Amino acid sequence: MNKAWWKEAVVYQIYPRSFMDSNGDGIGDLNGITEKLEYLKELGIDVIWLSPVYQSPNDDNGYDISDYQAIMEEFGTMEDYDRMLARAHELGIKIMMDLVVNHTSDEHAWFVESRKSVDNPYRDFYIWRKGKDGKEPNNWGSCFSGSAWKYDPQTDMYFLHLFSKKQPDLNWDNPKVRDRVFEMMNWWCEKGIDGFRMDVISLISKPEGLPDGIPGETGYADSGCANGPHVHEYLKEMNRKVLSHYDLITVGEASGVTLEEAKKYANADGSELNMVFQFEHTGGGPEADNHYGKWDSHKMPLPVWKKILSRWQTGLEGKAWNSLFLSNHDQPRSVSWFGNDSEQYREISAKMLGTCLHMMQGTPYVYQGEELGMCNAYFDQLEDYRDIESLNAYKELTETCGVSHEEMMGYLKRISRDNARTPMQWDDSANAGFTTGTPWIKVNSNYPKVNAKQEISDPDSVFSYYKKLIRLRHENEIIVYGDYKLLAPEDEALFIYTRMLGTQRLMVLCNFTEKEVSIPAEVTEQIPADAKLLIGNYSKQKEEMLQAYEARVYAYHL
Missing domain, CATH: 2.60.40.1180 (Golgi alpha-mannosidase II)
Known part of the structure; x- marks a missing residue:
């Protein structure tokens, strides 16, 4: 098997808004990350995957980008970014940026121009269609509830948004779009970054003619667009024009990816990406009688889960490369979903989950707080939730599907993305040491017992265990290869x-x-x-x- 540094690396995901606040405004920022780089050095990780820090109106917490070459004001300045990058490199830590190019914000300059008129030079940067019989151009649903189309009276047409209404999809079939995206990526690479995590990259090539999805299927926009007709052609072009010119780590978030497709995205010849994120193992069990997509899904039986993970382990062996993860900013906390977050078993099951994952073949990803055994927040009040997906689902399921408030709150406690987005628990002081101000989202109430300060000094803590897991991977080729x-x-x-x-x-x-x-x-x-x-x-x-x-x-x- 070909050896590569990114196969031997351990990646740590930072969700900047919730990691560390340096100025007391309640929002994590770049200077806060810089402050805590020594902590990550102590843990032993090699790469930081930085969730988006670009300029954004924050409709979807930074995944709606209005300027790819500017920093969100809440997070700091480009000078702060450069200082963070330089300090990380001094400590031997690489930085992987989140690349969100399936869509932009509707406040991006390209879209502001695009919506002005049908003959605007930027019109074809996005996907515009006339309505059909007074309705949307097709029956696609947004991944964030409702239709995937928004009517714009200015030109009497609809634009496509597979996610929020403020996240119009880019038209990757337009070579000018691809050129501008590649130009922006090269700009970041010249700055000295070390890689890209590519958000929903499997959705960039839409099916020819944008046909209707199968009625009644949840998220058929997603399944209808995943692994579209030109996705591999466009990624090969990206590789030729950008990725192959630098020594990068690249991972594609590939919703709806199959094993056979993954072999193309992450093929061993290196013509596209290094690896993909697939989500078969994170969803509900196949026997679950799901009426509401992920919201009422149940944990799958262990034999089914093992079969899925093992199929990816053996299926990609020698042909492509696995990414290993149990949690991220879009998933509930791993110890709450896959383990047992009771006081009796939280630490021991967090260590068990870490062992199971980190001993597999692939590049492991640690989501911030996972190394402490952080768990779901279980907020009781709807007003404590911030996530657009969760709030839209609450509205849709309670108002149109007959789900009760109590039942929906149960779903949110178990599976809302906000469970992963509560502030990092640094110590037992107010707000877990995350901020001197009012945090943008509530801190998990268990922070006096579960925090980094306490765990760093405890040789039996989850943190110390993760430190050993990471060291073992660095020292033992068998764990990697x-x-x-x-x-x-x-x-x-x-x-x-x-x-x-x-x-x-x-x-x-x-x-x-x-x-x-x-x-x-x-x-x-x-x-x-x-x-x-x-x-x-x-x-x-x-x-x-x-x-x-x-x-x-x-x-x-x-």
Whole structure:
């Protein structure tokens, strides 16, 4: 297998609005990130994925960009950005920017021009269509509820927005759009950044003729546009004109991606991207009777989850590269969704989840606070939520689908994106040390017990455990490059797999329940008596048994 620095790296995602506020306005900022770079150095990560910091009216928390080459005033200045980048590089930390080019803000200069007239030079930068029989051009739904089309009386036409009404989709079929995007990307690369995480990049090429989706399917705009007819052609062009000229890490958020498509996006020949984010393992189980998309989904049974992750592990082996993640700014907290965030099991299950993920083949992503075992906020009041997706869904499901307030609040507590966006918990002082002002969103009430200051000094903390996981990946090639094999696939409690590189072996055992579970005999027989316990989340192990949420990794040679 070809070696590369980005395969051996561990990436840490920062959601700037919630990371660290340096000026007391309640909003995280670039100087706050600079202040905390030593903390990330201590953790041992290699790359920061920085969620958007560009100029934006903030309809979708910065994913609606009005100027790609300016910094959002709330976050600071370009000088602040340059200082952060320079300090990160001094510490040996690379910076990966969030690239949001499926859409812009409706306040971007291109769109302001585009909507003026049908013959404006920027008209074809976006996707405009006449209505059909007094209705929208097709039946596509926005991923944020409602129609994917907005009527604009100025020219008596509709524009496409797969997300918010303030996020018009760019027309990637127009070569001038692609040229301007590539020009902007080169500008950032010349500044010295180290890569791009590409937001919903699988949606940039729309299906020919924009046909109707299948009625009744949730988010058919999304599924109808994913992996469109020219997406690989456009990414190859991006690679030729930008990416291949620099030593970058690139990951595409690829909603709706299949294993076969992923082999094209992240192919080993390097003609498109390094890796993709796929979301099969983050959704609800296939047996769940989902009426409302993600909102009433249930955690999938462990055998199904293992099968999905293992299919990606073995399916991409030698052909493409995996990205490994359990949480990000769009997901609930991983310990709340995949583990157990009760006081008794939060720490132990957070360590188990980290072990299960970080021992797989691929580049691991740590979402801010995951290394502390931060969990869902479980806000009781609707007014505490800030996320446009959550608020739109509340309105739609309670007003038109008959969902009660109590039921919808239950959905938000479990799965709202705001669960991942509460402020980083730095210490046990007011507002968890995030701000001296009023935070833009409430701090999780458990911050006096769950915070970085307490965990850094505790050798048994989740932070210290993550530090060890990251160090082990840097020290052991088998964790990065070894082959993967799932054992006991039908076991409903245990996730067991091996990693193989030459004569080296790792045996990874994880218990996803709060019960003690026997290790299958066919597994124990494979572990030699002289096997070394590489890492484990219990100080004392029981022979042939895994305790509640226990994780162990054995290393040995054949």
